[in-house]
Amino acid sequence: MKILNKIALGLVFAVGFASCESLDVEPTGFYSDDNFYKTVEDAEASLLYAYDALTLVSYAPINFYLNELASDNCNVKSDEGSDAQEFVNWEVTSQNELLTQYYRCAYIAVNRANAVIENVEGRGFEESEERRLLGEAYFLRAYNHFNVVRAFGIAPLQTSLIDKMDETTSSLPENMQEVYAFLIDDLTKAVNYLEVNRVTGRADKVAAQALLADVYLFAASAKESGVPKYDALTESVDNLYAKAAEYAGYVLNDQSEYAHDSNLQNIYDVDKADGPEHIFILSMDRSGTAEGDYSKLSKYFIPWIAGGTIYLKNTDDSFSPTHDGWSVFQTTNKLISSYEANDKRRTDLFVSEIYDEENNLSGSVSDGTIPYEFTRKYIDTEFSGDKTSTRPYLIRYSEVQLIYAEATANASGLEQYNQIRNRAGVSELDDLSGLSAEEFRSLVVEERQREFAYEGDRLWDLRRKNIVQEKVTEAAGLSPEQVAFYPIPQREIDLNPNIN
Template sequence: MMKIKHIILGLALTVGLVSCESLDLEPQGFYSDENFYKTVEDAEAAILYAYDGLTLVSYAPVTFYLAELASDNCRVKQDEGADAQAFVNWEVTSQNELLTQYYRSAYIAINRANAVLENVEGKGFNVEDEKRLLGEALFLRAFNHFNVVRAFGLAPLQTSLIDRLDETTASLPENMDEVYAFLIDDLTKAIDLLEVNRVVGRADKVAAQALLAKVYLFAASAKESGMPKYDAITESVDNLYAKAAEYSSYVINGQGEYSHDLDLQNIYNVENPNGPEHIFILSMDRSGTQEGDYSKLSKYFLPYIAGGSVYLENINGSYSETHDGWSVFQTADNLYSAYEVTDKRRNELIVSEVFDENGASIGSVSDATIPYPFTRKYVDPLFEGDKTSTRPYLLRYSDIQLVYAEATANPDGLIQYNQIRSRAGVSELASLGGLSKEAFRDLVIEERQRELAYESDRLWDLRRKNMVQSEVIEAAGLSPEAVAFYPIPQREIDLNPNIN
């Protein structure tokens, strides 16, 4: 397995800087574009550094605050900080520190990708290496910009490397049409440059196709539902859906490396990050030396129970050890009740009882020993203290099956929808007879909640469908823009006079 580590190369000025406060740092062991990008090994180090931006502690875990806590999936523990409570209560302001961390981290990751784009092309590397490196950098630039637009709406498009103070004041894009044209252009180029090449922690052609399908689907449904600012997109809703269907079809029908995993448990087997479902997943491993190399993601979802190890019952009757956690992201009643009682995604992936090493019950939700039913998606039985190999699931095959189902809303899409439901052990939909496209798409959104629960996707679905206020009580009474976009952090507005 490829393991992405921090690349401590003194690239402090060449990559990774986005704000005035960062630019005040004195680079140590400085490598400039004049003396660094001399070999393909240099370029590989730079692209790994760009991937490493996704694992920042101020980025990867914070995504769940934004996309899960503000939805109907999760609540937060009562004594968690005010900034976290604000997401549940829909009281997020431009002063929110978690929001600031997320925004800043996304642009750090974007800038690292830009460093590769500006310093690899034309350096005389092998053609195949150059295309791969540029394709991965374009994917990463688009991936992080898509995170920004879903969270903040119109925010600066960072199209080039920032390595001087006077380059930190980018203007806002004119409208969403400009934003999506940029995302589509980056991903289209990435698809042309990349090959199908599965490496854990890296993106390939299929990842770029999958992300482009999600970009088109977001634009289509956001424009169709009347989400603020999306009326500026000039492409028709029908054409946007057609493009989402086209690129998700490439993922489903145009390659043989990734596929639907019939074993639900296998998807979340921490020891199998290269399973058939995982199109793009972060490379984090318990053997790492600092957080970001290893993961503490499990701690956020697991409840605090006994201050030590507990055991979870597996479907074969054996038991897996896990540490207890911090009880931060707690399953909401709305999510738990969204599953049918026979749904394997509830019965096999959500835990309501824990045991000791001998299989004796030591607590359950019913006796209030466990404060809430919790997900097994982030459990590492081989944990080392707080260090685990649990990873965010960034692009999964099942996600793209549901993208295809929603985009097509036809019998071919129904096949993909039913495959998800069949694996979960719930009834399939016999036909689309009597259902409009809109009604079937609503069913797909419901299925996405059940299938992608705890995977930092729910709020984005609610936003693009203009459903936040119908599904999240705390958002009632807010303006359309307030539920569609988080505010750009005040610190960034203060640093950049072109943001208003």
């Protein structure tokens, strides 16, 4: 009998290599196959527990250490811990604690999704409810495995619920073909099972289509660019791009719930998480009682400025309050210089001046009061101490537009590319004459940096295009595999002899 530990929503625990939840905790109650999953409400609670793993403080914030610090987007404050410094300096080892936490929590999230998959199918629920529950669980299992693949390359595929210690020694997949076949299969099931059903913090059919398009795009560009291990993919590069375009096209053309938001400010309004752009966004709110339910994400990006509350000038000349921060993620000149002078993503979404409550200028980058220009993407004017509703933007409609543009590299893709640039207030590209598909795709990747700066995606782009060392000088001298994949944490290797 499978014994499930009652934690938070009272469900499944992960053990061994996939655990940062202790087996030594005295459970407050038990659920088993005999007394749980009897109702749709039970299964729904289990599914919410799987979603809750995405907000773990050792998971969601750490993605920014992996993805932004190791890229050309930002540096880290000088007195941040040595583990963070390793990402900036490209000296990450298998002993890095941040990396270990990320790895473990990704597998906790996978395991919670597996609990839903194994216990819902065939339970006798109404078919529509079963398909919805399973579809979301398959999406989550694929989403978290995709995080692992992009971070570590070939790592264990956790295909079933782990609830015994002797089940924690999964072997590595044979190659990337096995890995991507698994991801594609899970997401195809999710697409087939789910309907379009917008709920903030939850995934639906459109989210599954968007993620599947992203998986195909990553595979296509990684294989095309000669990223290590991707030569094992049996599908041709052209076919992989075509599949990315196909699933991105479903999002762009076959639904009306999500859309391009012409107002740039709306996208980053914490009280508009249900805006048309947000296909998949975490459910975190300042009213939460524990970190993870509420967010401290804004603290990482905002500089520390003595005095606490500061005020930012808005595009309409009004002023908005925010707390000061921890100065962790510090904007590079490379990122700032990638924008044209009149790009709204530069003029409207980066802060170089701060004001007091009387609307008087109190500091700026030019006078040294502010150590760096910081992003406005994570600002909550209704903050309560350190508690905010700022949250990671996991899948945006604009990302699907640029996936489609990159995958098609044709006039139809150019239209999507230009819509992004038009919103930013910069010049559009008239046509593709004189540009090869490869050259246009490079332009799209450059646009992605400007559009998704500080949204936790930059390193993945550099890796799949095999341009880490071209863009990040600190990565010079490393081997192709060292720039393509982080090392699997040593602690996990020690726990699982099948990882080598």
